[in-house]
Amino acid sequence: MTTIYLINNGFTMNNLNFPDSESLSNRREKRILSIIGEEESRKLAQDVNLQKVNSIYSSDYVMSIGTAKYLAQNLELDINIREELGERVLGNLGDKKIRMVNEMQENDFDYKLSGGESLNDVKRRMLKFLHKVLREDEGKIIAMFTHNVAITSLLSEFCDKGFNLDNRLILNFQDHAIVDGTWEGIKVIEMTFDKTDLVNIERIK
Helix, strand or coil, rough: CCEEEEEEEECEEECCCCCCCCCCHHHHHHHCHHHHHHHHHHHHCCCHCCCCCCEECCCCCCCHHHHHHHHHHHHCCCECCHHCCHHHHHCCCCCCCCCHHHHHHHCCCCCCCCCCCCHHHHHHHHHHHHHHHHHHHHCCCEECCCCHHHHHHHCCCCCEEEECCCEEEEEEEECEEEECCCCCCCEEEEEEEEEEEEEEEECCC
């Protein structure tokens, strides 16, 4: 069996003022954890479920690396940086708000902005990396530090889709809510595979 933990940390600083010349993608990649985010990452590194992790992968976003560093230090493991685990590329927002784009994409997985990714694009990217890890790290326990939309896109391959009263996407696996439309704080999703066959998905935090 191979166990994969998908981890996202939503505790980031929102009071950073970048120069107008800084692109949206660069701003998103440079977001750092808030003080609470650092504290919660330190606590996460002590989580009993993660103490037997053999390999750590992280997106190249600062927030993901910042979350992974505590577990890596505790377990004396390297952090393997992989751009495939990066957040969805938004593209040119124009006069649209990110929340509006989120809702449009959750209702149409093929919708994307100019220069951006659709949720299906993200799903294909994440699935390709997942299958690579399942081949190369078979039988291991793996932590992947990534992002909320990336995780949602990947899980949509395995879960039943629905919507809550706020028209936000929810994902269920065997009648258990895995994604419930909110991504506050730290989230940890456990996926278990027998070779490349999915056995179970569970939200443990």
